[in-house]
Amino acid sequence: MGNLAYPSRFSNHLPPPSIGGTKSAEPEHVHLSYGFPASDLLPIRELNEAANAALQVARVDLLHYSGAQGPVRVKSWVLNRVRKFGLLAEGGNFLPVFGAIQGIDLTARILINPGDEVWVEAPTFFNALQSFRAAGAQICSFPVDEEGLQVNRVEEALQKASAEGRKLPKFIYIMPTFQNPTGSTLPIGRRRQLAQLAKDYDVYILEDDAYAELSFNGTTLPAVYSFAPERVIYVSTFSKTLGPGLRLGWVIAPEEIIQYMATLSLGSQLNPFTQEIVGELLEHYDFDRQVERLSDRYRSRRDTMIRALHEELGSEIQVSVPDGGFFIWVTFGEHVDVNAVAPLAHRRGVSFVSGNAFFNDGKGARYLRLCFSHCSEEQIRKGLRSLAEAYYSIYSG
Structure with a gap:
């Protein structure tokens, strides 16, 4: 069976604080990084x-x-x-x-x-x-x-x-x-x-x-x-x-x-x-009805996010269209490093998770993950406008 010790040498692999579960104190910030459910639908x-x-x-x-x-x-x-x-x-x-x-x-x-x-x-x-x-x-x-x-x-x-x-x-x-x-x-x-x-x-x-x-x-x-x-x-x-x-x-x-x-x-x-x-x-509790409410809400938010991504970033990206869950995976051109975009986007009031966090070898700089479950549709549109502004400030298209 496995070793129970947690060696300190692995601490350098911890994910960056931006993708943790702690909410920011900035009330206007759009957290497209958070893998959270919709707060108003929790029972x-x-x-x-x-x-x-x-x-x-x-x-x-x-x-x-x-x-x-x-x-x-x-x-x-x-x-x-x-x-x-x-x-x-x-x-x-x-x-x-x-x-x-x-x-x-x-x-x-x-x-x-x-x-x-x-x-x-x-x-x-x-x-x-x-x-x-x-x-x-x-x-x-x-x-x-x-x-x-x-x-x-x-x-x-x-x-x-x-x-x-x-x-x-x-x-x-x-x-x-x-x-x-x-x-x-x-x-x-x-x-x-x-x-x-x-x-x-x-x-x-x-x-x-x-x-x-x-x-x-x-x-x-x-x-x-x-x-x-x-x-x-x-x-x-x-x-x-x-x-x-x-x-x-x-x-x-x-x-x-x-x-x-x-x-x-x-x-x-x-x-x-x-x-x-x-x-x-x-x-x-009518658990089936709860699942239905969540799925209806998230389907609508997913569609809003997909439309906004195409409107704001167009041919710069490829976008996954999931049939459920919380997340959309965005792929940029091979020349793009989303880690350079992240701090500029944060200053404009939006956060996302860079692709590197999801690869064992630390690669994946051309990818990012967006969560559509937690933010309102208005916040999603606002956040993606800010993300596009940050992107185009580095990559002119």
Whole structure:
């Protein structure tokens, strides 16, 4: 199992402060960098009512180590909900965690020893890269196209490593649905292929499905887990639907993996107070309607952002058009370095995330990620005007 130490030599790989979760004190600033949900659609009133009900029913039990019935209710609800993505799992396959990122980090800690390989998409989620580096992994990247991870490239690499007698990766980390940062979605054929490779070569898949609920066209694809449950560690979260401040996600994995993760949690129940409230909420809340509201809003904001990008930057860029999630991935010409644009854009009142953060080798200077979920449509248009002004102040077109 993996090394639990977090060596200080990895600190130079931390993502820059501009892409963290701390809000700026500048009220007029347009934060197209924040991967936040729409604040006005978070269920404040319903959570307040659920909290009052939980306190009335569970009383002091929800303040004890194991809580009352909340953790059981959350587990039951999630295991039923994920059936829509093809996951047929039992209670022993489930572990609540502090958001999807803890599930990612626990996977790294139990599977990686220093020097082990982890294979990832390029680009990929920067916090996952940070976790893998901290565990001492050697990271190998595989390109993403408009349909997600190029699984054929992964297959070729597995074949070559096996033929040469080299160690195979401990796991392959993917975001198959509305990927962060590109917004791409892995089609069902590639999902099946990747699952079969995991079985054939006896490697794990770490499937991060944080955005799967947020489909703009109502399409739901089966998770990679559904094709190889014995080789997939599946993580997801309530952060994108009920609110990231709840810090409540889950891992669904083979029972042995769950047991190792639970051991690292020292046997303590994850935040029973929060689970009591969420468990109470889920029993009475129209979660499907919440997902519909979010998806309708984000579809509209995505369309506004796409139009504004074409109006402001036109032929200077190529733009992804995601079918769900939070993000749009923008590609500039090979001569462009968005890191030079970023400070000028910030002075004009808009922030974004430069592409370098999403590549293990630090490349990606011609790319940037924009988030459309958090800002209003007016803010999106304003922010992209400012971004274009900053860009054209360096690159005249």
